[in-house]
Amino acid sequence: MFPSVTRVSAVDIVRARYCNMDYIFLSSITSAGSLPIVLSYNVMCQWLKNFWTRIESLPEHLRGRLQKGNFKGVIPKFHIVVHEELCQQLYSLHYTPGVGRTDGEGIERNWSVLNGAACSMKEMGPGTRRDTLDDFCGFSNYKKVLAFGKWSLFFSNELNSILQ
Numbered sequence: 001m002f003p004s005v006t007r008v009s010a011v012d013i014v015r016a017r018y019c020n021m022d023y024i025f026l027s028s029i030t031s032a033g034s035l036p037i038v039l040s041y042n043v044m045c046q047w048l049k050n051f052w053t054r055i056e057s058l059p060e061h062l063r064g065r066l067q068k069g070n071f072k073g074v075i076p077k078f079h080i081v082v083h084e085e086l087c088q089q090l091y092s093l094h095y096t097p098g099v100g101r102t103d104g105e106g107i108e109r110n111w112s113v114l115n116g117a118a119c120s121m122k123e124m125g126p127g128t129r130r131d132t133l134d135d136f137c138g139f140s141n142y143k144k145v146l147a148f149g150k151w152s153l154f155f156s157n158e159l160n161s162i163l164q
């Protein structure tokens, strides 16, 4: 068992099978509105094989939100260098419009914290394990919220220096 982390939630999955990832992903975007979606995943090139065929068996309320034209799968920049050249061409953030200079690795950063708790969590029952994951993810979110102030101050100062 290991958790899968999305921008809005973390899911404790029994096996990292693609059908589980399909369900988790589609569930996480049901309230995302009509904005384009860029998803980074270190095995995007593998996960997207037969993706559109696989999701045909999922309920309409899950897959109805996703359109081929408003979805782009990418591979995070640190991970993409070990992929084949074709993967680097198809799934690079460098060639993806609208993503700025993001590295797509944000989701991976949670592992540095969660890996430290893995040994104790694998001994836990399901309820305690979920509570512990919830605590760790909550703390991670708390640290992000605290950083918003630091970064907004940084960007505000940068903007002021540009405008002067």
Ligand SMILES: [Zn+2]
Binding pocket: 045, 046, 083, 084, 087
């Ligand atoms: Zn690849």
